[in-house]
Amino acid sequence: MAILSKEQAKKIIDKVLAFSKADEISASLSGSRTGNIRYARNSVSTSGETNDLSLSVTAVFGKKSGTATINEFDDASLEKTVRRAEEIAKLAPDNPEYVSMLGAQQYVDTHAFADTTAGIDPEYRAKAAFGSIEPCSKKNLTAAGYMEDTSGFTALGNNKGLFGYNKSTSVGFSVTVRTADGTGSGFVQRDYNDSSKLNSQTATEIAMQKALASVNAKALEPGKYTVILEPTAAHDLIINMIRSMDGRSADEGRSFLGKKGGQTRLGEKLLDERVTIYSDPANTEIPGSPFAFDGRPQEKVAWFEKGVVKNMYYSRFWAEKKGVKAIPPPGGIIFQGGNESLADLIKGTEKGILVTRFWYIRAVDPQTLLYTGLTRDGTFYIENGQIKYPVKNFRFNESPVIMLNNVEAIGKAVRTAGSLIPPLKIRDFTFTSLSDAV
Amino acid sequence: MAGLGTGAFMLPGLAMGRPVSPEALLMPGDDVAMKKRLADAALNAAKSKGASYADVRIGRYLNQYVTTREDKVENIVNTESYGVGVRVIANGCWGFAAVVDAKSEAQLAKAAEEAVAIAKANSKLMKEPVQLAPQKGFGEVSWKAPFKKNAFEVPIREKADLLLSVNDAAMKNGANYVNSILFQVNEQKYFASTDGSYIDQDIHRIWPLFNVTAIDPKSGKFETRRSLSAPMGMGYDYLQSNPADKITGITTRYNKGYDMLEDATAASIQAKEKLTAKSVEAGKYDLILDPSHLWLTIHESVGHPLELDRVLGYEANFAGTSFATLDKWQSKNFQYGSKQVNLIADKTQVGSLGAVGWDDEGVNTKQWDLVKDGVLVNYQAIRDQAHIIGAEESHGCCYADSWSSVQFQRMPNVSLAAGKTPLSVEEMIKDVKKGIYIIGDGSFSIDQQRYNFQFGGQLYYEIKDGKIAGMLKDVAYQSNTQEFWNSCVQVCDERDYRLGGSFFDGKGQPMQSSAVSHGSSTARFNGVNVINTARKI
Numbered sequence: 001m002a003i004l005s006k007e008q009a010k011k012i013i014d015k016v017l018a019f020s021k022a023d024e025i026s027a028s029l030s031g032s033r034t035g036n037i038r039y040a041r042n043s044v045s046t047s048g049e050t051n052d053l054s055l056s057v058t059a060v061f062g063k064k065s066g067t068a069t070i071n072e073f074d075d076a077s078l079e080k081t082v083r084r085a086e087e088i089a090k091l092a093p094d095n096p097e098y099v100s101m102l103g104a105q106q107y108v109d110t111h112a113f114a115d116t117t118a119g120i121d122p123e124y125r126a127k128a129a130f131g132s133i134e135p136c137s138k139k140n141l142t143a144a145g146y147m148e149d150t151s152g153f154t155a156l157g158n159n160k161g162l163f164g165y166n167k168s169t170s171v172g173f174s175v176t177v178r179t180a181d182g183t184g185s186g187f188v189q190r191d192y193n194d195s196s197k198l199n200s201q202t203a204t205e206i207a208m209q210k211a212l213a214s215v216n217a218k219a220l221e222p223g224k225y226t227v228i229l230e231p232t233a234a235h236d237l238i239i240n241m242i243r244s245m246d247g248r249s250a251d252e253g254r255s256f257l258g259k260k261g262g263q264t265r266l267g268e269k270l271l272d273e274r275v276t277i278y279s280d281p282a283n284t285e286i287p288g289s290p291f292a293f294d295g296r297p298q299e300k301v302a303w304f305e306k307g308v309v310k311n312m313y314y315s316r317f318w319a320e321k322k323g324v325k326a327i328p329p330p331g332g333i334i335f336q337g338g339n340e341s342l343a344d345l346i347k348g349t350e351k352g353i354l355v356t357r358f359w360y361i362r363a364v365d366p367q368t369l370l371y372t373g374l375t376r377d378g379t380f381y382i383e384n385g386q387i388k389y390p391v392k393n394f395r396f397n398e399s400p401v402i403m404l405n406n407v408e409a410i411g412k413a414v415r416t417a418g419s420l421i422p423p424l425k426i427r428d429f430t431f432t433s434l435s436d437a438v
Numbered sequence: 439m440a441g442l443g444t445g446a447f448m449l450p451g452l453a454m455g456r457p458v459s460p461e462a463l464l465m466p467g468d469d470v471a472m473k474k475r476l477a478d479a480a481l482n483a484a485k486s487k488g489a490s491y492a493d494v495r496i497g498r499y500l501n502q503y504v505t506t507r508e509d510k511v512e513n514i515v516n517t518e519s520y521g522v523g524v525r526v527i528a529n530g531c532w533g534f535a536a537v538v539d540a541k542s543e544a545q546l547a548k549a550a551e552e553a554v555a556i557a558k559a560n561s562k563l564m565k566e567p568v569q570l571a572p573q574k575g576f577g578e579v580s581w582k583a584p585f586k587k588n589a590f591e592v593p594i595r596e597k598a599d600l601l602l603s604v605n606d607a608a609m610k611n612g613a614n615y616v617n618s619i620l621f622q623v624n625e626q627k628y629f630a631s632t633d634g635s636y637i638d639q640d641i642h643r644i645w646p647l648f649n650v651t652a653i654d655p656k657s658g659k660f661e662t663r664r665s666l667s668a669p670m671g672m673g674y675d676y677l678q679s680n681p682a683d684k685i686t687g688i689t690t691r692y693n694k695g696y697d698m699l700e701d702a703t704a705a706s707i708q709a710k711e712k713l714t715a716k717s718v719e720a721g722k723y724d725l726i727l728d729p730s731h732l733w734l735t736i737h738e739s740v741g742h743p744l745e746l747d748r749v750l751g752y753e754a755n756f757a758g759t760s761f762a763t764l765d766k767w768q769s770k771n772f773q774y775g776s777k778q779v780n781l782i783a784d785k786t787q788v789g790s791l792g793a794v795g796w797d798d799e800g801v802n803t804k805q806w807d808l809v810k811d812g813v814l815v816n817y818q819a820i821r822d823q824a825h826i827i828g829a830e831e832s833h834g835c836c837y838a839d840s841w842s843s844v845q846f847q848r849m850p851n852v853s854l855a856a857g858k859t860p861l862s863v864e865e866m867i868k869d870v871k872k873g874i875y876i877i878g879d880g881s882f883s884i885d886q887q888r889y890n891f892q893f894g895g896q897l898y899y900e901i902k903d904g905k906i907a908g909m910l911k912d913v914a915y916q917s918n919t920q921e922f923w924n925s926c927v928q929v930c931d932e933r934d935y936r937l938g939g940s941f942f943d944g945k946g947q948p949m950q951s952s953a954v955s956h957g958s959s960t961a962r963f964n965g966v967n968v969i970n971t972a973r974k975i
């Protein structure tokens with residue numbers, strides 16, 4: 001049984017804490033069951049399921065800390081693990097940036113667990129794969145896909161009074177559908193906490209349509225174009241910006257949020273005023289973990305409000321040094337959307353390019369957040385509010401900061417890779433070369 | 439993908455194993471006789487349940503990572519992971535099961551039975567039965583990485599002191615910040631199969647690296663310069679450099695021994711120089727690419743597209759497919775590159791990351807041609823793929839990153855052969871009118887069929903009329919794989935040959951990581967499109 005209840009988890013953690021003679025001791029107990037199925041060439045290639053339950057104990061003497069892990073839970077094993085963590089701590093060098101463990105915290109309830117997902121079995125996975133493969137086979141299309149489901153829990157506790165427990169489930173599904181001659185390709189991905197929201201066949205149909213519609217793509221000259229980024233494409237660029245909002249890097253002057261003279265852009269308007277991005281672990285569409293890895297509570301945090309940089313995230317050491325709140329990095333993010341659908345955005349576009357997804361995004365310049373990457377699996381030319389024809393894939397060189405200053409329209413946000421992201425209409429998006437890849 | 443192979447200062451989000459004391463990393467694993475007993479229990483159980491083939495991998499994976507910044511040791515991580523993976527063919531279908539901390543014959547037999555049950559269940563969804571290339575058994579054999587000094591035997595204090603002295607050298611020479619890491623890996627793998635092989639292998643890898651940052655306080659601009667080290671299939675001896683391992687020139691580069699202190703000193707001076715370097719003018723240039731840079735271009739534009747599973751579509755949903763389709767190979771005249779271009783796959787090269795005696799399905803390792811005199815001649819194939827390209831045996835490039843992962847086709851070392859005509863870098867540069875000399879790997883991105891790519895580097899020098907005219911910045915080149923390799927006009931001779939590589943090459947779903955080297959001498963590519971990457975926000 002990999003999913004322990006709050007009471008079962010607390011009992012084990014309390015035992016561990018009682019065994020320790022260290023200045024500080026913390027225990028983290030987590031368990032999960034993860035299953036997956038993978039298919040390619042319209043046939044299942046691998047599938048499996050793993051169960052895991054493990055305890056990690058960290059003991060601290062002064063500024064020295066040591067960690068030991070075990071997956072056996074009898075009293076003797078627990079005590080042995082505590083002793084091992086203590087021994088490793090005693091041998092460790094001082095960590096000058098060590099900050100004492102947190103005391104008791106208040107956590108929000110996030111409702112991230114769904115019994116339906118926890119009940120997924122090999123038959124469900126095979127059915128999901130079949131539901132994706134079968135319609136493709138019938139239309140002489142080739143599917144390659146992957147589904148992974150996880151149900152698990154995490155419990156944290158320490159001898160300063162902290163205790164937290166969270167259980168969650170997730171299911172992720174993605175499929176790439178290609179035409180038999182390899183001249184068309186489409187992609188779709190879906191992720192939920194509750195697997196009853198996933199229909200692999202309905203999702204696959206979108207990828208099938210894109211595969212068929214992307215055959216015989218025309219080459220357009222690279223250059224600056226108005227683009228409509230589907231949420232998957234928008235997400236992959238924007239999440240890179242959010243992950244770069246570390247306060248210490250900004251204070252040290254080696255981040256896009258750093259400025260000359262050791263100043264930062266906190267409080268400055270950096271993006272279009274229609275851009276508001278925040279995180280909220282209690283959001284019902286993307287429920288996240290109520291606490292960060294070190295026990296800090298995850299709360300609702302505004303990262304950009306009307307284009308203004310509102311917060312950065314910090315390590316506890318750096319926040320203490322700077323006298324600011326030690327906000328942890330977020331899980332998923334919420335990009336405040338409008339009411340227009342993707343179809344509405346297309347309808348309102350005179351000339352532009354619709355981008356299904358980006359691929360192989362890599363940082364080029366951390367100071368300007370310039371990224372390069374390519375479009376993939378469905379890139380189309382829009383004229384007078386209609387998709388006219390498929391176009392060859394482009395390489396882009398663009399910064400999400402520049403892109404979010406060139407906002408034309410923001411659609412309705414939808415769940416994408418654990419975040420809520422709207423489709424975006426952006427002017428002057430920079431494509432620098434063409435790719436022959438399908 | 440090269441994954442985290444190029445100096446991202448994050449540890450990979452991979453399950454590396456449980457934390458242990460540093461002393462535990464020196465404890466011997468189980469003896470060979472015990473491993474053979476365990477393996478036989480699994481093989482016999484698999485056969486008795488109806489498997490036509492079975493293999494067992496008993497793996498002990500040890501990692502030690504030391505991370506520092508400026509004058510602080512940030513973290514020391516020691517991990518161990520031990521378990522057994524059993525793979526079988528039953529009813530013509532693969533099945534796999536793994537068991538953590540397996541120490542008894544009963545546990546192994548149970549895992550084998552599970553693997554057979556999974557194979558039988560999956561066989562109902564199978565289209566074609568597995569065709570396994572024949573492989574002779576080798577009996578009881580062993581292989582050990584040829585290192586002089588086991589990195590795990592060096593006290594952690596000595597490693598931390600080395601990194602702190604590297605940081606000190608960087609700070610004294612003008613860096614504002616410096617991060618440094620020492621990665622060490624030891625894979626102790628025992629493989630047994632129903633073909634009659636019992637193979638015990640001891641593999642060691644090491645990667646010292648750093649990143650220095652220099653900031654211009656007036657403008658607020660910053661520049662970085664990463665180490666020019668390579669991850670190697672060596673012991674601690676890689677950190678004991680001697681003059682013969684150094685390639686001098688515009689900056690010192692390293693072969694089989696790395697002088698980290700010297701490189702950090704140079705890096706700080708160069709990071710500062712970059713702050714005031716000339717921003718490149720976009721256009722066509724002849725590129726002179728150092729092996730510390732070219733390895734990554736080889737990895738992305740040759741290594742990945744010639745993986746047979748990609749070519750066939752098995753990776754279509756994640757890493758992608760390949761432009762190098764079977765018809766191009768079958769034509770026997772697909773000009774992948776110019777006549778100067780010979781690309782070789784290899785699993786034996788001493789000191790490389792890919793070197794082993796046998797792969798993870800008991801095939802003895804070898805070397806083979808991928809591109810000969812510019813023409814595509816072969817792919818990378820394992821036992822269940824060999825028949826697809828008409829081969830009678832596997833290339834021996836099957837790998838799993840853990841006892842708990844299923845082994846599959848992974849990239850061997852793929853290298854550009856040194857030029858046969860004597861040619862030094864200086865002689866090569868002398869003939870270039872308008873060019874850029876690039877050292878070190880930087881930003882990298884390539885499409886899902888491996889046509890269009892963009893690469894950056896660490897150091898860029900402008901070449902004007904055969905001479906180096908000064909440092910450039912904001913450089914990236916974009917090209918198309920076939921066009922790029924056909925623009926290769928010269929490769930320096932073997933005196934300049936060096937390895938680069940990736941410690942964390944990612945592939946598969948769920949993703950597995952592998953380590954791979956790529957060798958070359960400095961090479962010249964004519965008329966490549968260079969873009970300027972400077973922006974304002």
